[in-house]
Amino acid sequence: MIDVAIVGASGYTGLELIKILLQHPGFNITCVATSEGAPSLAGMHPALTGIIDMPVAKADADEIAQKAQLAFLALPHKASMGFAGQLLEKGIRVVDLSADYRLALETYEAHYCPHEDKAHIAEAVYGLPELYRDEIAGSRLVANPGCYPTATLLGLLPFTRYIDERFPIFIDAKSGVSGAGKKCTHNTHFVTINENIFPYNPLMHRHQPEIGEKLHLQSGKSFDINFVPHLLPLTRGEMIDTYCLLKEEIDPIAILEAYYKDAPFVRIFDRPVDIKSPSGTNFCDIYAKCVDRKLYINSAIDNILRGASSQAVVNANLMCGFEEGLGIPTIAYVP
Amino acid sequence: MIDVAIVGASGYTGLELIKILLQHPGFNITCVATSEGAPSLAGMHPALTGIIDMPVAKADADEIAQKAQLAFLALPHKASMGFAGQLLEKGIRVVDLSADYRLALETYEAHYCPHEDKAHIAEAVYGLPELYRDEIAGSRLVANPGCYPTATLLGLLPFTRYIDERFPIFIDAKSGVSGAGKKCTHNTHFVTINENIFPYNPLMHRHQPEIGEKLHLQSGKSFDINFVPHLLPLTRGEMIDTYCLLKEEIDPIAILEAYYKDAPFVRIFDRPVDIKSPSGTNFCDIYAKCVDRKLYINSAIDNILRGASSQAVVNANLMCGFEEGLGIPTIAYVP
């Protein structure tokens, strides 16, 4: 059993990490922490009553280093980079769920803020197992992808060689409200989003560079990524609809099946997917259709599992030499 | 045309008042105000874009008195009492949507706070038209009932003479999230209430005394009111399920139809009602069933219309000598 810490236990992704690790045969939760600390984990997450309870520590690198061999950082970007650096110095492996180690330095600083842990950026591995399974296995710092890039990249990667990069790629993304976080804001107020839907930050979303950079690394091509996210009136799940132009007509299902034949957490469907079938699981469900040279890719994930916490545990499995799917949820929240 | 002001225009009830008064043939909106003021009403309520726009004044009694003959106060309790007093001194009629003038002084101070406008409590008329139509007509200060008491009283009033007051009356109330207001809180966060329901303040809700006091005034009896409100995962509407014991078996539908034969805004159904049929209207829909001596009363209203703003305009109609239903919405938000 490997002792693990969860730093940032108060949010939705922190809760999902706890729910998975509680039942994981290889990991043992020895420390949960938040910036402020709290008397009781079950008090913070009432649904855990009777399942687990322990004090919530005030996040401190020394204490974490004493209690755990691996730490999951479910912190906002910027808050993460300090911690990760300290923990690595103390020999603790880190899975960082924030954006802090996902991008090349220049890209990061152009879209977020000055980076305060430049020393470790180089060794960070982008935690998309389908793309970097081997690199993750050897690493001590994994940058867990964002929910939008995860579902978008898994849909696009099999097709990069067929896409005509002279034309833009349009991505219409749809996310449940849990993606907006636990903070009480106008957009997360029930009355604002119930019976409603709206886009936000169209064509300027921070995830464009993350998607573009990873596609470039995989294909050597520079794609013109145009991303429009929407907030949906539902709690969990994310759907990505991608539209692009190909150099020639293809059979997209055959290409998807070949590309993911060894991927345990990608499911290919020959009809459109829905958001609910993968909810509660680590699956990414993908469908695609090609008409003439036009390609439509339709992918869906659970935004706080495959888009965050369950993918983080898959990465931890690989880092620790466990089987990729050990303790990873596969049974959906249906009906 | 009578010039009216809406003080507290930023909330849901303020918006509903604007929506009704905009199309009202007898009232003319000359002033909208909030505690802070704002550059644009349509900016504050984007759905009004292209319909109406005007600056939102910083609430000031003198300015309101110059611009309006009647004021609707859609303010929190305590904030209202100061304004109402000042406006009345200046000869402005007031419909107060807060709790400040609904109760006898002692009852109010026991459940809310010290009262700062004792001078006017005595003349305030409780704005439930089915109970005080004539008194409202002559008054210059109407205390608009709360949403819970409105639907509860309209269900109970016809039966007070039949109810055995030695036994408790149990009221299971269910409200949409708009009833919790526009403030961003844990309970109004989409993720908290979506796919969920929960009671709050069981058996101690502030509306118990309001209901009990009005029943006593009408019947001379003291009933034991036990109120349990719930928050529902929907935006607007309220359902009240009331359970009590009678002195003898009755025909509740016949009693309801007789009691409300002249009430234009009460609809009696011979089967259970739903929350959606009266939504968007001033109707209170009521069904009741009696088995042996047990009575079940099932009533539904739009919590921010019949439970607040449209009832306030009905009261203003009566105060100004207009026909009770002038400009009052009757077409439901269905499907």
Added chain:
Amino acid sequence: MIDVAIVGASGYTGLELIKILLQHPGFNITCVATSEGAPSLAGMHPALTGIIDMPVAKADADEIAQKAQLAFLALPHKASMGFAGQLLEKGIRVVDLSADYRLALETYEAHYCPHEDKAHIAEAVYGLPELYRDEIAGSRLVANPGCYPTATLLGLLPFTRYIDERFPIFIDAKSGVSGAGKKCTHNTHFVTINENIFPYNPLMHRHQPEIGEKLHLQSGKSFDINFVPHLLPLTRGEMIDTYCLLKEEIDPIAILEAYYKDAPFVRIFDRPVDIKSPSGTNFCDIYAKCVDRKLYINSAIDNILRGASSQAVVNANLMCGFEEGLGIPTIAYVP
């Protein structure tokens, strides 16, 4: 007052027609009919209880011709064409909400079924007032546009001259469940669509030809329309997100404002729109953004009002010489 009939009164669009016409100063409902007939209109639509009631006739052209000067046909395609022809022969003006008269004969028969009223196709005017206001005024048969084409065309029409037609236009459409009709099916079952979203008939939706044909008539250009509709977990409303490539960079807001400067039912926003602000109204809300040569158009309507019934009444207003906006709803169902 002009006497009107509503044929197909049992569905959502039939109900919306009744709700609007009930309060319309120029039209008088003299006949409501369905294929089977029914004893009571309020029984069929309980929310109308206390507002209107009348027997629901078994749809018959002779009876309708005796009772009405104009008929709204809220029937499925194919059912409409028979009626419309008969009514026109009897001198009744018709607003047809079905697809039967929207398309050129060949296009219609290619996507629907053999046409049984070829005689009247030629004189049918496509009822998009912003495009054919004058032609509608003189006509006796108006083909009311579908909800998807309405919101899509209103977004695209101002930009046809700027769009590079060599590149496909991708349309990601999102509709509330009322768009799927009142029929009880797997897709309209609450458990299927609640907390869910899914596309259907991607890139093959029947509305592609309707959109393409009207764009061609207006611009002389042939655009490659690629339409992907989604079902959303909400009752009413529709959002269309359109992605295309331009010949040059433009200022889309200025172009929209110029194009719609005289359109009373199009609202231009300088930020993304939402589905709820136009719900309950005839407005089409539009926002657009251009980055380099990429254009994103974001439009929203109430699918059963601007996408069906309120647009039908606007067309009837124009046909009868009334002011375009007479009796048309403009106050949104918010909050």
Added chain:
Amino acid sequence: MIDVAIVGASGYTGLELIKILLQHPGFNITCVATSEGAPSLAGMHPALTGIIDMPVAKADADEIAQKAQLAFLALPHKASMGFAGQLLEKGIRVVDLSADYRLALETYEAHYCPHEDKAHIAEAVYGLPELYRDEIAGSRLVANPGCYPTATLLGLLPFTRYIDERFPIFIDAKSGVSGAGKKCTHNTHFVTINENIFPYNPLMHRHQPEIGEKLHLQSGKSFDINFVPHLLPLTRGEMIDTYCLLKEEIDPIAILEAYYKDAPFVRIFDRPVDIKSPSGTNFCDIYAKCVDRKLYINSAIDNILRGASSQAVVNANLMCGFEEGLGIPTIAYVP
């Protein structure tokens, strides 16, 4: 490993049984059947794609008897009684999720239909583990309680000795739409129940006798049960609010904690419960409050797990000598 069959695999409770048994260390699914059969289980429940697939047999007692030692019957009442009898004759143990063996013969026939397997009613044990743990252990036929009686009885049982049976017990029940089943009906249509709530069969619901009979068996008292169920706009979960009068004031939390001190699947809270915290689990969450002699009991369960499938597996665990909680879900579907 014990081989089990699931008869009635197409519904929600059938799906939940599959989800639990798939991960259960003691049971092995060897047969899934429906009345018609089907080529593929994953085709019937797409969310199971990649997890499990097998042909769905046409339900036949002989085939089931060859393949399984225990059968779960997730069939409608009346359909179950035939099967259960046949299976018992062949030595197969049965957990019946229908109403067929829950009641005394007279009570059953009074509320349902003539019983066709009278021979086995006597040996059927009512599968509420908190009440009949020992009897279940020895039985070969367990009648799994209904969802409403489960949550109602678990709330009432600790208090029967304190309740004044001369006064009626009022039960205001609230259920998610999954409780109405997979059938497409007007009440399960998204547009009917979304943004809505309504009671059905008030004071005449079939679950009244089931609740009354079990309370009588446990306490020897005859209570006057008055049950009013409501349909809620959410998919899964059930809340029961019970109102009654006591002989004297009590400390309800202390009584609950004492009564359930050894019950692993009942959680006592000192504040109101919500529907979501137990969703996805076998827990029944209970809160109660007493004011003078009035008692309010507030209990919540997942209607298709604790109210059906997970309770059925708990019963199977006890019947087979496994630990009560073996393989039973305890991690909630939150957020």
